[in-house]
Amino acid sequence: MLQSFFEPKSIAIIGASKKPGKIGYEILKNIIEGGYVGKIFPVNPKENEILSLRCYHNIKEIKDHVDLAIIAIPATAIPSVLEDCGVKGIKNVIIISAGFSEVGNIELENRVKKIAQRHGIRIVGPNCAGIINTWYNLFASFEVRCKRGGISLISQSGAFGGAFITRANYENVGISKFVSYGNAIDINESHLIRYMADDKTTKVIGIYLESTKDGREFISAAKLASKKKPVVVLKAGRTMSGKRATVSHTGSLAGDDKIYDAAFRQAGVIRVFDFDDFIDTLYILETGMLPSNDNIFIVTNSGGPGVLAVDECEYIGLKVPESSYELKEKLSFLPPICSIKNPIDLVADANYSRYYDTLKVLAESNEVGGVIVICVPPIFIDPMDIAKAIVDVKAIFDEKKKPMIACFMSGDVVAESIKFLKENKIPVFQTPERAARAMQKLVLRKKIIERLQSS
Amino acid sequence: MLQSFFEPKSIAIIGASKKPGKIGYEILKNIIEGGYVGKIFPVNPKENEILSLRCYHNIKEIKDHVDLAIIAIPATAIPSVLEDCGVKGIKNVIIISAGFSEVGNIELENRVKKIAQRHGIRIVGPNCAGIINTWYNLFASFEVRCKRGGISLISQSGAFGGAFITRANYENVGISKFVSYGNAIDINESHLIRYMADDKTTKVIGIYLESTKDGREFISAAKLASKKKPVVVLKAGRTMSGKRATVSHTGSLAGDDKIYDAAFRQAGVIRVFDFDDFIDTLYILETGMLPSNDNIFIVTNSGGPGVLAVDECEYIGLKVPESSYELKEKLSFLPPICSIKNPIDLVADANYSRYYDTLKVLAESNEVGGVIVICVPPIFIDPMDIAKAIVDVKAIFDEKKKPMIACFMSGDVVAESIKFLKENKIPVFQTPERAARAMQKLVLRKKIIERLQSS
Structure with missing residues (x-):
């Protein structure tokens, strides 16, 4: 029913303007420059052409069918224009203009409502910013x-x-x-x-x-x-x-x-x-990721941020269990200076392979529901190496249907790594707490699905 | 007592290195490039020169007085080096090296402690990242x-x-x-x-x-x-x-x-x-700002973010009272479409003067303890105009000893304005909630001062 709002075949912009900064100009420009492929009909009684398009003096002049009308004119002028839309057979209207119930003008709003009902017009608004559908190149908004x-x-x-x-x-x-x-x-x-x-x-x-x-x-x-x-x-x-x-x-x-x-x-x-x-x-x-169970593991190269991640996880209800004996065995290749309890602290000199090998073990372990992987790059390690380890191990996490969330702290120092991680579909946050809260949402979502499916 | 750690007249870097990426190289480089003006003595038995400075083979070779020694060598080698420091009369030592109690090596840590006590050496560390004092151009850290x-x-x-x-x-x-x-x-x-x-x-x-x-x-x-x-x-x-x-x-x-x-x-x-x-x-x-009382007022050009700011303020214990009759009178110059209750909604077309005039009234009103001023720039207003209004009215807030905190939302669109506000000492945040929590800290600080002064 709402499809013509999001995928209209033709659009009239009532109140289209030649003046940059005017709503009626900016919306028209956005629609054109956004790459919309349907027909566009600017409407303004005072103009013959706007942005190289023929401008109609009123809606009735348009011979073609209009799928969607966007209205950006003073509120008091809207009832008569909406009547015209009804007569023309336009069924979908977005009213951008303000000046209705939000400023106490309830009577005007009711008049608009009745006209719409009489003609079977569906309305989005008034007092709104419009509609965007990036997948249809529709930017019907300012x-x-x-x-x-x-x-x-x-x-x-x-x-x-x-x-x-x-x-x-x-x-x-x-x-x-x-x-x-x-x-x-x-x-x-x-x-x-x-x-x-x-x-x-x-x-x-x-x-x-x-x-x-x-x-x-x-x-x-x-x-x-x-x-x-x-x-x-x-x-x-x-x-x-x-x-x-x-x-x-x-x-x-x-x-x-x-x-x-x-x-x-x-x-x-x-x-x-x-x-x-x-x-x-x-x-x-x-991302659509869901944890395979509630047990969250933290992998880090820096103690403090690791503790903050664990604290926040437990505070918001996630489980951060100590590694089992079996898991510790599997992590025994790590240097003795590393802690393998959870958080798993790979310490400052952790490189590509230490991250990759550890994350691989966690991805493949049934006791691990999801992993938060933290990097605070020390001067002697290139954060891109760690980012690459995370990207390279992702396929195993995907296969095991297990989320991995990255936390790369350090502002500009990790900007390139963050970009690389995002390009490779690794969700990444700049603080341990935000990474923990994101993980919590995945656990929550999983519980909601289970509850809704059973009800 | 700690002054020589933060304002040393001469520094020895024990474990200085020629290899980029090594802690002993990075600290030395940081000290030199940071513009430290005292004497710098790299110490490494294998080198004669590092980064164009004479390198000493051991601490005893240095003839001058050493105010501060920074040690970045393997943990096991530290006791004997610390002995040398004691003999040489060095009283302040930073031990960067790890490998002590944090990995269970309590015995080694105790030995170091005893040597230091015997010689009256004060120690920062071990297992630490060093010291920075930007006001002394001291970057004794990696x-x-x-x-x-x-x-x-x-x-x-x-x-x-x-x-x-x-x-x-x-x-x-x-x-x-x-x-x-x-x-x-x-x-x-x-x-x-x-x-x-x-x-x-x-x-x-x-x-x-x-x-x-x-x-x-x-x-x-x-x-x-x-x-x-x-x-x-x-x-x-x-x-x-x-x-x-x-x-x-x-x-x-x-x-x-x-x-x-x-x-x-x-x-x-x-x-x-x-x-x-x-x-x-x-x-x-x-910033040192303190609110003159607990009543926080929100000024905004956008309804939703204004509501979020009010919500967060009240949720964390700030008062967001409705404007008094007197205050409303003083704000009666605003167009009728604006809300003057608090949040004071200047609506989307608010420009320099509407912001300036409103903020001036609030700065001068006794019922206002502090102001959060929000801007979500619409396309037809240059956010820099609003930023300028805020900067221009700041003197009145300062004079009345009243904090004003800005919230400029919209990422890149307001990047220039945020820079301009920061340069002009206006604290600015990118979400209403963070601005509200910042204001709460000022209120909290004021209460702490009052309590500590009366106790």
Whole structure:
């Protein structure tokens, strides 16, 4: 049902503009430069041509069928334009414009809603940032463009979405789809979750949520989706002051946080509380990795960061058991200065082969559910050697269906290694704690799958 | 007493080497290239010259007085060399070499200890990464060099210190002093805390701790220091598995975490639990800013991130009160679409003057204790304009002794603005939650000062 929003064959941009910086200019430019292959119809009564495309004075002038209309004109002018869309037979509309219920203009919002219903128009928005589908080269948004990947973001807040996309670019994380749904006068988070659940290029669904009007439907949609792929929610308005803030923002009251918390749990949703954790969680879950059991092993070349990783793992509920006698036997090739208890401390002079050989033993051991591998490069070891050992041993981890998460600390010194690891599909974090929290999400996801499958 | 460690007039490097990658080469190179102005005496029986300096075959060959000796030779060779140091009258020694109690070699460690005591030699280490004093151009460590600043780091783990320094470089954060004290057979964390407490270029003290042998002395030293400047501790080994890991690392048992927690509280130490939070906390406390009261106000141009900031503030115990009637009156110049409740949402088209005017009102209001100012730049606003407004209004915040913390989200899009803000001494974070946690540390520090002064 939502396919024409994400894969439209033709788009009209109502309010297209010649002025850089104007929303109606930036969206049109994004659509053209993003490589969209369908027909594009700029609409503006004052222009005959924008960005080398014929500009229509109104929607009725367009002879072709229009699959999707994007409206970026002042709110008060929208009802009559929407009527025209209805008459023309346009069934899918994104209203970017603000100035509705979020500023108290409920009457105007209701008028728009009724016109849409009368004509059978489906609406995303108003007060939203648009839609992106990287796999269809569709950048129907004024946000910066992003690279392809498996994360789909459903965001009640447009600015949050923008901040997320630029951060994803910064961290070289890819996006599948992005929807900012704003005031949700028609299409809401639950519709979008259902759509993403069946979308093939969406590997993980992220939701920035301030409120939902239909909790039952949200649980139902989220539970359905969770059975197929991970669903991660960052819920804003969890405190009293936060609730007050949501009213000023999207005009919605956030409601009791405990009820949301229970709903998320019931639906198998993974809840996070922090922007960093949100993006880290989506990043790790996109890999599709699952631990083979709950026992996490830490491999490190530096004691302190190893202890921090162990601490954080245990604090957040992961098991960091001491190596069994059998495992210690298998690791007995390590120099006596190394600790083989867990964390397995390869000490500062650990090179390619010490890392590779140790990781291979862990990948092949049944008592190991997942591995966090830490590197704080000493001056006399090239961190790229350690990165190569990790990349080379990955096939064994994949074969044994066991996650390996890297933590390369040291800023610029390891920048090249981090790039190399990411290119080779090794998830990598810059602190032991963030690596541990990422591993926890994999364990959590595994438990959710088991629970949902048995229910 | 420790001055010769941090401001030595002459240094001998025992175990100096010609081979890049060797500890004895890297330390010597760091000292020379770091711009150390005192005398440098490489010592190695096999070399006559290293890095264009005369190399002595043993310590006794050196005719001049040696203020500080740095030893980087195999552990077993250390007792006889230390004897020579004692005979030569060297009073300060850093033993870099590992291979002592941390690998069970307690007997060797005790021998070294006794030799030092007999000659009145003070020792940092063994099993450590050395000392840095950026204000004296002293880089007596194999860690990468760092820029000058106000953060002094005392680290039981050398690798942790290395990871911290490279991360600080990456984030453009400056260091005053760095000591990795390793096995602490003589000089321990408490001695170092007392030294840093009186050190003029140290604005804030950070400690990575796995264990302390004398809790009473630690509390006493930390309390003394806390009265003068903030003391922040990242204590590893807080969980059962973490404790086990510390034994393998520095050979010390971490002990009961609750006792540490109580000791930290008693001493006025700010405890953190995460590498990111550790560096963020040191960074914000180095500014010396203190809130004038507990009421935090959020200024934003984007609703979602504003709500996240409010949520995190309240969750961690900050007050985010609704603006008073008087304050609302003073903000009535804002367009009606803006929310003036707190968060104060200037909405997406907020430019230089809207930010400046709003921030000025908050700086001058008695009901405002501190401000977090958020920017998620929309396409049609140059984030540098907003950064300039923040920089221009800073003088009023300084005059009113009120902290302002910036949160510029959006990765590369705001990289230039973040640089500009940092150059102008505006602390800036990339997520609302990290900005909120930084503000909390200022509130906490203020309460600690009040409590310590009244006790």
